[in-house]
Amino acid sequence: MKKIKVDILDITVKLPETYCIVSQHEYDKLVKQSDKGRYLSLSDILEILSVSRPWLLENALYKPDIRKEIDIGQNSNGFVKYPENKGGHYYFLASKTRDYFEKHFAQIFKV
Template identity: 55%
Template structure:
């Protein structure tokens, strides 16, 4: 990692501000991915992330049996969503797996 880049063209120098660094793209993506590991998201945060309405999300994702069987921690040991125990309860989403799921299943979800 470097904190500045110096390019000399006929005595021209370009310096990065102290607030910026240059990192390899794969390193940046890895850091970005690790930033959400172990963090939880609320239902509102997930809805905002994928830019849909709450009713649409409930109908097309959370209440779809084929999707629920993949994501509900009570139905699948590799799931990442804790469904509420009662009506009006809170959903909990493991951020890293939630983001990955929507990246990998975009076509399936939006074709329902």
């Protein structure tokens, strides 16, 4: 196969004013920062993880060792507000929740 060398030093690419180019590292950093201070519902978490509610409750949220790490009622460094009564709502701090499930994937999803 022949190779063709093209000199592109004099090419100008115009972007609309509403666009910018950033490095992948900068993009990843911006995406991560977008979760800071944002709360997620249980429905949001189920959609992110693509699991059923019973599965998540049984394999993560109700496991004592996991709950001890994530429940703000049991750990000041936790990031999940468990419901105070049946039918109550869960609240998840988005940034820490995403990090936790990334780091503990094997532990939670082990067979």
